[in-house]
Amino acid sequence: MSFEQIIVSGSGDSLEEQELSLLETLDHVLNRGLVIAGEITISVADIDLIFVGLNVMLSSVETAQQVLRERQKKSE
């Protein structure tokens, strides 16, 4: 890979670039933004212990394993 910057704008890009675009989008919409259900961020000695993840775990969900398996199946 040369020093050339690769600009990924999401239309007609390689699979990798599309995935990067998707992952960046997911990072934003899933990990940030306004939260109504009482998010609590507590820092101890400058380390943020963010508990929003527990929000998601407390609801009824399939395991991460199943999600990964499905994703693998889709990419085959």
Next chain:
Amino acid sequence: MTFSPENPHPAEPELEPDIETAHPEEFVEQLRCVVDSLPSRINIDAQSVEQGLAKLVLTLIEFIRRLLEKQAVRRMEGGDLSPEQIEELGLALMRLEAKLQELKTQFGLADEDLNLDLGPIGRLI
């Protein structure tokens, strides 16, 4: 951003988030880790989750707080803290206790509410 068939309105180019990197594979690998541990469905129901979440979080914090107090005392007895350090530590722990009390009140939780049953290991606090 690519659009799936349910969303037939392609966006204009200027404000599209573009991604610029010389190492797409590396970032794909790293970002995948962030996303891989997600469940397949999300239900952020404002009412049902808040109480359970608060209880869990505050219980853990209370547990840590007690550990910190014990540790502070141990160090103080050990004699390797200056009087100023002891004072600072004491003040910080006082604030910690007060803050936790405030949070408990905010969520309508009593002292007895904060505990975790770890089965065979017993109760956390």
Next chain:
Amino acid sequence: MKLHVYCLVEPVETLPTSLHGIAGVLVRQLDIGDFSFLVSDFPDRSVPVTRGNALAHAAVIQSVLRETTPLPFRFGTLVTAEQLENYVTAKREALKSRLEQVRGCIEMNVKIISDHKWTDVCPAIETQETPGTAFLSEKRREILGSEARAAEAKRVAEWLEGQVGEVVRQSDIKTNLTGRLLLAGAWLIERERVDQFRIKVAEARQQRPDLHFLLSGSWAPYSFANMDLEFKTHFGVS
């Protein structure tokens, strides 16, 4: 019937019409108090985390971003109209203040990967060690390595902030990451200054060829939406 919430805006702007969101449902505007929410009806109790849904959520927010700067909601926020009203009542001032803070701005992100071998800080001891001691030696190496990494992450964050600081309104840099990601920075930048920001990042890149950069944007202010609205406390015990 629950509402899936996309974002919150000041009601003064003209919003894009006929937007389609999660599951292709039409997005509509719900005015509560001094704010407008963009919502769509959602029949189920939980939202599937699919590519389509996540992109649809982001696309709605991105469309709004063209007209005004919204405060985005996290994907999967399902509420009743009443819960939204309670939310507004409880957070009115904080939300107003947030909207003011992000007005006229967008968000840009920089992520940095470093391939430095952090455990080289403390090379492995060649002598024969009994299992317990070896275990602890390795632990010590790991701890020293991660401390070195954290220190470097902090230095890089400070350096980067120094490079771009004068063209941004607010910054949020996370350095406590795992894997090879050294830091993930978010910056709130006035729209007219985004080009300057890009130039500064390009210049910074040149200075550190040992680091791998990823620059992404423009985004709605996802990273700056929930500040001051969460219960955040700092316990300064070290």
